[in-house]
Amino acid sequence: MVPSKSLSFLLTLPTLALLSLTATALPHPRAASNTATLKLSVRINSNGVKNIAAADRARFRVLQASGSSSVNATNDGTTYTADVGVGSPATYYTLLVDTGSSNTWIGANKAYEPTSTSQDTGGQFSVTYGSGSVSGEEYLDTVTLNSDLVIENQSIGVASQSSELYGLDGLLGVGPVDLTEGTVTNVNEVPTVTDNLYTQGTIGSEVLGVFFAPASSDDSSGELTFGGYDASKITGDINYVSITSTSPASGYWGIDQSISYGSTSILTETAGIVDTGTTLILIASDGFSKYQSATGGTLDETTGLLKITSDQYDKLSSLYFTTGGVTYELTPNAQIWPRSLNSDIGGTTDSIYLVVADSGTTSGSGLDFTNGYCFLERFYSVYDTANSRVGFATTEYTDATSN
Known part of the structure; x- marks a missing residue:
């Protein structure tokens, strides 16, 4: 997400999307090809938007205009969320999971609770969407996705002002680091959740697998696999x-x-x-x-x-x-x-x-x-x-x- 450009439309937020990439040769070497899975919860049209075609077109126009900027996920039919722990001991927040943006932030509905692992960087973060914005202060903190996915010193935006997230507490950005450029005042870019999982050795490659079961199926679930993909799916x-x-x-x-x-x-x-x-x-x-x-x-x-x-x-x-x-x-x-x-x-x-x-x-x-x-x-x-x-x-x- 780049605050000086129109990003998505935070109009009603829901699930996942795209990334901008810079070509490199091969993945960084790793001793083991570790993978870990994050299960997602689903909400069907929890935001109340009915004309989903109009909502999708509005997002599409922002995507066309933004070029290499990030766009926050705005799936107006089906929302996928994850309960994410921040701090130690962790306070859990229900976050929208978004592969179309890269900043992780909290505070939309539940206040941030600093702990011994919280570090105020002094940086201010700000992201502008097509229909709204979020801004506040940057912290580094421990983030727990699940028992296999614990991240130290993860950049967290703590929102003092944000657009309506319809009952959600914030956003888990799993896009590329390029999309964080210019979003925090004291740095050019901040490592993403995926970046830190990789550099801290939790996952073996910079690959993300995404699975959804149809909303009409008996198992309308979703999952993200960090470090690879789930061959069983x-x-x-x-x-x-x-x-x-x-x-x-x-x-x-x-x-x-x-x-x-x-x-x-x-x-x-x-x-x-x-x-x-x-x-x-x-x-x-x-x-x-x-x-x-x-x-x-x-x-x-x-x-x-x-x-x-x-x-x-x-x-x-x-x-x-x-x-x-x-x-x-x-x-x-x-x-x-x-x-x-x-x-x-x-x-x-x-x-x-x-x-x-x-x-x-x-x-x-x-x-x-x-x-x-x-x-x-x-x-x-x-x-x-x-x-x-x-x-x-x-x-x-x-x-x-x-x-």
Whole structure:
């Protein structure tokens, strides 16, 4: 996050997203390839936002404008949180987990309780979002993610002023260190949680694995794996693709990708991002028009989503995402919002809504799509900082019909 630039829109905050990367050769050497997992709790649309398409578009505009700046995760359908301990003995705070930003801060709803491990650095931190901001004082303190993930001298922002977080206490930033530049007054940048886990020898590589089970499944859970990925969550190989060189997508977890609906080309290969902080799958307006025409969906003003009939659903084709020479199939069921959760977004219980939405800008902007949560709940994703690449793999939920 860079305070002088519009970051995300803290409007209603929820879950995870992207990182900006600097290419390096290989990960730093490590004697052991340690990994550790942080389980996440899920809240379904806890913030009360109904028109999630409009909310995602607002985030998308900020992403386009921010370039290499961080954007705080704003998934307006599903929120993933972690209970994080700060201090010794630890006080626990419920934090939004955000791979799209890198500062960790607390104090939005529960006050910071200094202990013997707390060190006031004298620095002031400040981050500006698209719709709000957070500011306060920087401390170094012990952070406990779980018994296997304890960090010494972690930079913590203690908020004296912050935008509404809807019952959450702050944010756990697991993005790259570049995104902390300019956020604290007495340093250029501050080591992130992931940086410190690595340099303190807790994890063996600068890799983050992200898993979501669909919100409509029996196990609507999530987890972050620091130092690698959880092989038990995937059903095939991890296929990697390099970060795109096209700006502004290159400033995040950006990739080059083409999209087809059945045999119909929706977007030729172009740059976009992978973003768990976005709920939907957003595509450039010209591609979205082709998708709407092919599916026959009509725009529902309340939810902002395309609505289709049962007959149209029966005729839906798969949506194909091709990147790095590998094609990922989003089945018809994966293209619809979970019908059991229609009321959570202001929809009617018997309607069928599509999760592909209009980004609001035409293709050629350098950021023409966002593979959001509705894509990532069907595919495991891996974010490899050292090698500037993103990986995907199928899971048991890739072909699920629970929606």
